[in-house]
Amino acid sequence: MEEHIVIIGNGISGVTTARHIRKLSDKKITIVSAETDHFFSRTALMYIYMGHMKYEHTKPYEDYFWSKNRIELKRGYVTTVNTDAQSLQFSDGSHMTYDKLVLALGSKPNKFGWPGQDLKGVQGLYSKQDLDMLEENAPDAKSCKRAVIVGGGLIGIEMAEMLRSRDIPVTFLVREKSFWNSVLPDGESAMLNRHIKSHHIDLRLNTNLDEILSDKNGRVRAVKIKETSEELACDVVGLTAGVSPNIDFLKDSKIECGRGVKVNRQLETNIPNVYAIGDCAQQREAIGLRRSIEAVWYTGRMMGETLAQTICGRPMPYNPGHWFNSAKFLDIEYQTYGWVFSKPLEGHTHFHWIHQDDDKCITIELNEKDRTFKGINIFGIRMRHEIFDRWLTENRSTDYVVEHLRDANFDPEFFKGFEKDILSAYNDHFGTQLQLKKKSWKRIFTTS
Amino acid sequence: MKAIKYTGLVLFLIGLSIFTATLFLGSFTLSKADITEFTNSRNIKSELLQSKLESAVVGQQINSVFTFSSLTRAALESANQEHKNREEWDKVVWDKPHTFSFYLAKKAGSGYVKENSGLLWWLTFGLAIIGALLFILPNVILLGAPGIKNDGIYHKASTNRGWIAWGVLIYLVGFYLLLYFMPDYVVNWTFILDPISQALNGGPASQWFVYGFLYCTVMVVMGVRMYIKYRHNKYQVLRTTSVLFFQIIFAFLIPEIMYSLNMPGYDFKNAFPLDYDFFFEWNLDTLTSSGAIGLFILVWGIVLTLIIVPVMVYFFGKRWYCSWVCGCGGLAETLGDPYRQHSDKSMRAWKIERWLIHSVLVFSLVMTVVTLYCYFSGAEAFLGIKSQWIKDTYSFLIGAWFAGVIGTGFYPIFGNRVWCRFGCPLAAYLGMVQRFKSRFRITTNGGQCISCGNCSTYCEQGIDVRAYAQKGENIIRSSCVGCGICSAVCPRGVLKLENGPEKGRINPTQVLLGNDVDLMDYVNKSNPQ
Ligand SMILES: Cc1cc2nc3c(=O)[nH]c(=O)nc-3n(C[C@H](O)[C@H](O)[C@H](O)COP(=O)(O)OP(=O)(O)OC[C@H]3O[C@@H](n4cnc5c(N)ncnc54)[C@H](O)[C@@H]3O)c2cc1C
Ligand code: SF4
Numbered sequence: 001m002e003e004h005i006v007i008i009g010n011g012i013s014g015v016t017t018a019r020h021i022r023k024l025s026d027k028k029i030t031i032v033s034a035e036t037d038h039f040f041s042r043t044a045l046m047y048i049y050m051g052h053m054k055y056e057h058t059k060p061y062e063d064y065f066w067s068k069n070r071i072e073l074k075r076g077y078v079t080t081v082n083t084d085a086q087s088l089q090f091s092d093g094s095h096m097t098y099d100k101l102v103l104a105l106g107s108k109p110n111k112f113g114w115p116g117q118d119l120k121g122v123q124g125l126y127s128k129q130d131l132d133m134l135e136e137n138a139p140d141a142k143s144c145k146r147a148v149i150v151g152g153g154l155i156g157i158e159m160a161e162m163l164r165s166r167d168i169p170v171t172f173l174v175r176e177k178s179f180w181n182s183v184l185p186d187g188e189s190a191m192l193n194r195h196i197k198s199h200h201i202d203l204r205l206n207t208n209l210d211e212i213l214s215d216k217n218g219r220v221r222a223v224k225i226k227e228t229s230e231e232l233a234c235d236v237v238g239l240t241a242g243v244s245p246n247i248d249f250l251k252d253s254k255i256e257c258g259r260g261v262k263v264n265r266q267l268e269t270n271i272p273n274v275y276a277i278g279d280c281a282q283q284r285e286a287i288g289l290r291r292s293i294e295a296v297w298y299t300g301r302m303m304g305e306t307l308a309q310t311i312c313g314r315p316m317p318y319n320p321g322h323w324f325n326s327a328k329f330l331d332i333e334y335q336t337y338g339w340v341f342s343k344p345l346e347g348h349t350h351f352h353w354i355h356q357d358d359d360k361c362i363t364i365e366l367n368e369k370d371r372t373f374k375g376i377n378i379f380g381i382r383m384r385h386e387i388f389d390r391w392l393t394e395n396r397s398t399d400y401v402v403e404h405l406r407d408a409n410f411d412p413e414f415f416k417g418f419e420k421d422i423l424s425a426y427n428d429h430f431g432t433q434l435q436l437k438k439k440s441w442k443r444i445f446t447t448s
Numbered sequence: 449m450k451a452i453k454y455t456g457l458v459l460f461l462i463g464l465s466i467f468t469a470t471l472f473l474g475s476f477t478l479s480k481a482d483i484t485e486f487t488n489s490r491n492i493k494s495e496l497l498q499s500k501l502e503s504a505v506v507g508q509q510i511n512s513v514f515t516f517s518s519l520t521r522a523a524l525e526s527a528n529q530e531h532k533n534r535e536e537w538d539k540v541v542w543d544k545p546h547t548f549s550f551y552l553a554k555k556a557g558s559g560y561v562k563e564n565s566g567l568l569w570w571l572t573f574g575l576a577i578i579g580a581l582l583f584i585l586p587n588v589i590l591l592g593a594p595g596i597k598n599d600g601i602y603h604k605a606s607t608n609r610g611w612i613a614w615g616v617l618i619y620l621v622g623f624y625l626l627l628y629f630m631p632d633y634v635v636n637w638t639f640i641l642d643p644i645s646q647a648l649n650g651g652p653a654s655q656w657f658v659y660g661f662l663y664c665t666v667m668v669v670m671g672v673r674m675y676i677k678y679r680h681n682k683y684q685v686l687r688t689t690s691v692l693f694f695q696i697i698f699a700f701l702i703p704e705i706m707y708s709l710n711m712p713g714y715d716f717k718n719a720f721p722l723d724y725d726f727f728f729e730w731n732l733d734t735l736t737s738s739g740a741i742g743l744f745i746l747v748w749g750i751v752l753t754l755i756i757v758p759v760m761v762y763f764f765g766k767r768w769y770c771s772w773v774c775g776c777g778g779l780a781e782t783l784g785d786p787y788r789q790h791s792d793k794s795m796r797a798w799k800i801e802r803w804l805i806h807s808v809l810v811f812s813l814v815m816t817v818v819t820l821y822c823y824f825s826g827a828e829a830f831l832g833i834k835s836q837w838i839k840d841t842y843s844f845l846i847g848a849w850f851a852g853v854i855g856t857g858f859y860p861i862f863g864n865r866v867w868c869r870f871g872c873p874l875a876a877y878l879g880m881v882q883r884f885k886s887r888f889r890i891t892t893n894g895g896q897c898i899s900c901g902n903c904s905t906y907c908e909q910g911i912d913v914r915a916y917a918q919k920g921e922n923i924i925r926s927s928c929v930g931c932g933i934c935s936a937v938c939p940r941g942v943l944k945l946e947n948g949p950e951k952g953r954i955n956p957t958q959v960l961l962g963n964d965v966d967l968m969d970y971v972n973k974s975n976p977q
Contacts (some may be wrong), residue, residue: 012899023958024862041898041899043898044898044901047901050598050599051599051602051603051903052598053602054903057904057905060544060914060915062794162780193737198593298895298896298962301895302962303966305959305960306967316964316967321963321965326898328940330595331594331595331596333939333941335940335941349563381636382893383941385895386686389961410891411944412681412945413945414933415683417680444948445948445949447497
């Protein structure tokens with residue numbers, strides 16, 4: 001009998017693990033999920049509400065893919081994990097045994113104990129069910145006169161964009177002094193503040209939620225703001241103050257948890273044959289400058305790619321390369337490669353360039369002394385992942401990076417390039433006399 | 449702004465209704481002399497037909513083209529039948545009945561439409577154009593700042609296969625059926641455009657002139673919509689300008705002007721085998737009897753297909769033709785843009801696509817070989833295939849039904865590139881070059897894909913772009929027409945159309961960038977599938 005691998009969670013991390021295990025072996029694979037029958041792209045939830053796509057378009061694989069690859073799918077909610085008996089219990093009372101268990105449980109929206117946080121009309125945006133709920137709570141501007149979004153992060157801005165696409169007035173409460181300023185340097189964050197307001201979103205900075213007020217039917221009627229005690233009438237409240245691992249049902253198991261499921265570098269938990277990956281995994285030891293819980297798509301995928309090797313007899317540590325990420329803020333795309341912190345690290349400094357149109361800017365974090373390149377945030381321009389990954393590996397100086405910026409440009413053909421502006425700003429800033437190099441296919445395609 | 453938009457919509461619908469209503473207007477009368485003149489000018493030897501026509505229509509005023517058509521067609525068919533029974537083959541008139549009736553109707557028509565063609569142009573084309581522009585232009589403001597504007601596409605009856613989409617489908621299919629198979633029914637449309645046709649080529653408008661003029665008009669108006677929708681994207685703006693230029697100048701004006709100069713009208717960008725009748729006897733005869741220009745066209749046509757097309761595909765991909773130059777592509781990218789999301793992305797559709805499009809290519813080549821053999825040898829058939837039969841069959845099945853009725857008529861339900869994806873033999877040929885010998889690819893940006901599916905959804909050619917992007921693989925597909933919309937709609941900047949060195953164009957990837965370098969090397973090198 002082939003080993004039975006059970007994966008709880010059909011998100012990117014669980015599915016990637018399953019796909020790679022199947023490539024490497026004939027093991028029996030079952031993916032369990034309470035959310036949907038098939039894997040879909042969580043990152044695309046917003047586009048369903050906005051009418052860019054339907055749910056079916058967010059499924060990265062056609063439905064026959066799973067049986068063709070002998071990956072069994074089980075819809076059900078796991079209530080208990082018994083690691084001694086190596087068995088799972090489902091909410092409908094049924095059981096399933098495993099030889100190896102992969103926890104790919106994802107996250108849930110944070111709720112910080114606000115009064116009224118469980119009223120009708122108050123919701124987060126994480127799951128397919130949340131999306132369906134939003135469709136019910138805020139179908140159009142007629143039945144939802146105003147929505148208030150609490151928490152200025154990536155999901156918050158997405159939710160604001162979604163609601164605005166149906167002309168619903170949105171008030172956006174952000175605790176920080178500027179949007180996503182805990183991650184982004186001031187210049188970028190300020191540009192985004194202006195961009196958000198230009199989309200007619202009522203952005204309130206330095207503003208905390210005090211409580212959510214109910215009408216007589218247990219529906220939200222208004223929110224109260226802490227600083228001013230102002231009451232804002234609204235029909236929907238979006239709670240988007242971050243996410244945390246979705247691990248409550250593991251409380252009574254023997255699996256050791258902190259904020260997430262604790263894992264070592266092999267992605268193993270304290271229990272043999274039980275692993276955790278994706279949003280729900282918490283690293284015991286730090287990996288570079290990374291956070292111990294990384295709730296992004298890419299890291300979930302990378303953990304899945306790694307874990308499949310381990311499970312198939314080639315133990316591998318999770319060893320992510322250079323950090324990268326991306327997002328989109330209304331009309332402005334964002335990419336980042338390497339590390340740029342909101343305040344430069346000790347011994348580092350920032351170089352910031354912003355275009356006069358106020359919709360493009362970059363920030364480079366570099367070593368103050370030798371100007372070694374540490375990372376870049378890019379808004380409104382697309383850049384090549386591979387090039388920056390290589391430059392980071394090669395420990396290039398920022399001088400080199402700026403001179404060769406044309407190699408990195410990834411905007412569509414005929415787009416105006418801004419490398420010249422950036423270079424001259426850089427020369428002004430550092431008193432250098434760098435010259436822009438022509439784009440070279442040869443450099444782009446040489447692998448280091 | 450919304451008020452302007454809706455006023456525009458109403459004007460457009462009024463224009464369209466009048467345009468449609470004109471089909472039912474007009475009266476048709478022929479005198480004996482008219483018929484004699486007609487039969488003489490068309491070299492018709494059948495007195496029987498002449499007398500049958502006379503007794504059918506002379507001396508009466510027929511107040512609908514439909515009645516006129518059925519009377520003249522009946523006359524033609526019964527005359528033909530008698531001649532066939534008597535084996536008087538030279539007296540049989542081989543014109544298609546509706547075409548025959550069209551020629552007569554063109555002569556016989558009179559009435560309000562014909563006499564007021566200027567006014568009617570304004571009431572139909574004029575109103576519809578102004579209305580459509582009023583509907584489209586406010587989007588500059590209504591759509592907000594430049595950027596991707598796909599909000600609500602799947603909420604609207606027009607773009608989500610709702611009743612409006614089906615209505616448009618029925619109208620378009622009806623239009624093509626009339627155009628291809630019952631041209632006499634649309635003779636009133638030709639009257640509206642007679643003055644413009646006279647000015648351009650010195651003759652009255654045919655149904656094909658109506659089609660050409662309408663085609664250009666629709667492309668320009670919907671091109672304006674493209675400019676507004678994609679104004680942040682220079683690739684789209686230039687591409688739209690390019691297809692408009694080639695349609696208006698190359699496909700429409702140059703051939704018309706050539707006619708007026710007594711040359712064969714030729715669309716210099718229309719390459720064989722899309723231009724499937726290039727090697728038909730009548731065309732070869734026309735070209736060889738048209739002196740230097742005819743010869744030039746003949747050589748150009750061959751060079752275009754054999755050299756220019758593949759060389760350009762090598763450097764730029766098939767997009768240089770399919771989404772920068774081609775008329776079918778041009779209509780798909782303007783009129784068809786609102787429907788691009790309806791192409792089927794399934795593996796099954798891809799399979800059907802490959803079978804179908806390559807069959808059409810083979811069909812067109814076999815037809816051409818048979819035709820050419822018969823042309824030079826004087827035989828009637830080759831390899832047991834009758835030249836006339838295969839040409840008629842191709843023209844009917846592929847030329848009219850596939851490219852027209854289905855290819856364009858079904859836009860609102862099956863997407864805007866049905867013909868280009870499943871049927872066009874030129875696309876099949878370009879695709880083979882693009883797949884195996886080209887510098888073009890859509891580069892995937894390392895590990896940045898979030899599998900959202902926007903790219904696949906908006907791919908008009910039904911390519912599952914995401915399937916490649918989420919594996920970090922470049923997209924190298926014979927069907928890709930390089931419209932650039934996947935790159936435009938991707939929210940993470942993952943896709944870039946580019947022409948680069950052939951080396952490294954295809955990059956099978958198992959483990960994506962961002963991960964442990966050792967793991968990537970190990971996995972990607974040890975099973976490179
Ligand atoms: C709206 C939104 C937008 C986002 N956009 C981006 C983005 O642009 N870029 C980016 O990098 N990241 C983005 N993220 C984050 C990214 O989607 C997550 O990091 C990623 O989906 C996590 O994948 P996962 O496989 O770890 O878990 P999940 O995708 O959450 O999958 C876990 C699954 O396990 C199921 N499950 C959990 N417990 C049980 C149980 N007991 N029994 C049965 N099933 C269970 C859950 O129902 C869920 O289906 C976004 C997230 C959201 C919500
Ligand atoms: S649109 Fe971009 S991010 Fe989305 S699936 Fe396609 S390539 Fe990936």
